[in-house]
Amino acid sequence: MKKVVFGQNQIYVLETLRAEGDSPWYTCAHDEFALSMDGDVEIHLIQLDVSQTVKDENKNGAVLVQGQPHGAKMGWMKIKRGHQALLPKNTAYQFKSAQPAVLILQTCKGDLSVEKWADICQTA
Amino acid sequence: MNAPSDIIKVLASTPDATMGYRAYTLGSFNFRRDEYFAHITWTTRDGRPLSHTLDIGNFLRALMRDVAWGFFYGWVNFDNVIGTVNHYQSVDLYAGSYNGTMKAAGVDLLENFPTDQIRATFEQMLDDWTNETFDPFSAPQETGTAYGRKNGNNNAKITRARELATRCVGLKGDLDLRTDARGAPVNRAFADVPQDMPELHPEPGFENEVHAFNLFAFLSRSQVTWNPSFTSVVKYSFMCPTTEEHILPIIHGNDRVEWFFQMCDEIHWDCADKNTGKPLARVIMKAGDMAAMPAYCRHQGYSPKRSMLLVWENGSPTLVHEILKGETPEVPVQF
Numbered sequence: 004m005k006k007v008v009f010g011q012n013q014i015y016v017l018e019t020l021r022a023e024g025d026s027p028w029y030t031c032a033h034d035e036f037a038l039s040m041d042g043d044v045e046i047h048l049i050q051l052d053v054s055q056t057v058k059d060e061n062k063n064g065a066v067l068v069q070g071q072p073h074g075a076k077m078g079w080m081k082i083k084r085g086h087q088a089l090l091p092k093n094t095a096y097q098f099k100s101a102q103p104a105v106l107i108l109q110t111c112k113g114d115l116s117v118e119k120w121a122d123i124c125q126t127a
Numbered sequence: 128m129n130a131p132s133d134i135i136k137v138l139a140s141t142p143d144a145t146m147g148y149r150a151y152t153l154g155s156f157n158f159r160r161d162e163y164f165a166h167i168t169w170t171t172r173d174g175r176p177l178s179h180t181l182d183i184g185n186f187l188r189a190l191m192r193d194v195a196w197g198f199f200y201g202w203v204n205f206d207n208v209i210g211t212v213n214h215y216q217s218v219d220l221y222a223g224s225y226n227g228t229m230k231a232a233g234v235d236l237l238e239n240f241p242t243d244q245i246r247a248t249f250e251q252m253l254d255d256w257t258n259e260t261f262d263p264f265s266a267p268q269e270t271g272t273a274y275g276r277k278n279g280n281n282n283a284k285i286t287r288a289r290e291l292a293t294r295c296v297g298l299k300g301d302l303d304l305r306t307d308a309r310g311a312p313v314n315r316a317f318a319d320v321p322q323d324m325p326e327l328h329p330e331p332g333f334e335n336e337v338h339a340f341n342l343f344a345f346l347s348r349s350q351v352t353w354n355p356s357f358t359s360v361v362k363y364s365f366m367c368p369t370t371e372e373h374i375l376p377i378i379h380g381n382d383r384v385e386w387f388f389q390m391c392d393e394i395h396w397d398c399a400d401k402n403t404g405k406p407l408a409r410v411i412m413k414a415g416d417m418a419a420m421p422a423y424c425r426h427q428g429y430s431p432k433r434s435m436l437l438v439w440e441n442g443s444p445t446l447v448h449e450i451l452k453g454e455t456p457e458v459p460v461q462f
Contacts, residue, residue, distance in 0.1 A: 085343030
């Protein structure tokens with residue numbers, strides 16, 4: 004699943020993500036938010052063991068959890084079109100979607116952010 | 128610390144014997160209203176008297192936003208002549224200063240005021256000039272007239288608290304969801320918006336972390352137009368969705384980049400140079416479209432029917448200064 008940047012303002016980005024099947028487990032040193040613009044998506048949360056959290060508390064953007072996430076299960080939620088979910092900082096989160104869905108992520112630009120401005124922008 | 132506005136000296140006349148409205152003076156600017164218009168007068172830089180006239184409904188809609196938003200980010204142009212610039216501790220009030228023709232002719236005037244002083248004056252003007260029939264935040268089809276002689280006031284509608292989540296709408300201790308019980312029924316234009324809530328399955332102890340809400344339902348219950356709320360916050364990244372109908376009552380001049388994501392229906396934007404008003408672009412945004420408004424532009428939107436717009440802001444307090452010093456570009460990306 005590619006996290007494609009479609010809005011940027013300094014360190015901050017809006018990313019869009021095609022959610023289909025099971026995503027990798029992600030984690031982030033700051034809160035993020037996921038908004039479904041199309042389709043149903045489950046979001047599973049684990050309170051990540053400190054050993055697996057992002058070491059730099061100021062690091063921007065999501066990273067992949069190394070290996071399987073360890074920690075207490077926090078629960079899960081299912082969002083539909085127009086629903087927005089909190090992805091709390093220092094948790095591991097995974098998206099699951101049986102059918103293709105479109106998510107918008109409010110986050111900061113990080114290691115996994117993909118930029119393809121020339122491909123997606125209409126300019127004068 | 129801001130001084131309470133009620134102890135700031137506001138220069139107001141006694142009510143006009145015929146119209147019933149007070150006139151106001153702020154620095155070298157004078158404001159008065161009659162049954163149809165707001166009249167602003169000033170003396171130009173070269174000593175000539177000049178005046179400007181706005182439809183009173185349009186003036187009050189713009190004044191309402193300027194007051195409610197604390198003078199907002201950058202320029203709040205009431206039209207192509209009158210407006211304010213927020214410097215975050217003081218505010219410029221101008222006439223013609225960002226109109227290329229008036230500026231070149233030397234008939235403009237700009238004065239700077241402490242924020243508390245201009246806020247107090249604008250608040251009292253808004254209160255005195257808004258009749259009980261008129262709600263300046265409502266769409267034109269959802270409010271009565273702004274016209275006529277003094278006819279009561281509408282204090283409840285002009286003192287709505289701005290809805291600002293600190294982390295996310297619906298979290299314990301944060302901004303509440305909108306409901307019928309809280310006086311926020313679904314708007315007539317959004318009767319088809321599902322009101323279902325996300326499925327939440329928190330483990331014990333994680334009820335306030337496993338959190339989601341129906342953003343579209345939240346927006347469908349907005350009682351106002353062209354008035355962004357904060358619904359989710361990541362550091363200084365603010366999601367500011369809003370519902371739009373008819374015309375944005377101000378022409379917003381950017382002091383930073385902002386982004387618009389059209390979540391349903393459509394808005395047509397006129398974009399212009401923020402310093403002169405020279406037209407730059409026409410942007411037609413339909414559902415799913417995203418557009419950046421650079422820090423050098425001003426823009427005004429037209430929404431043919433009520434639509435959901437996600438305004439996305441960077442609220443960093445240092446951003447304006449970084450742009451002014453050339454440390455941050457006026458455009459969001461270069462490629």
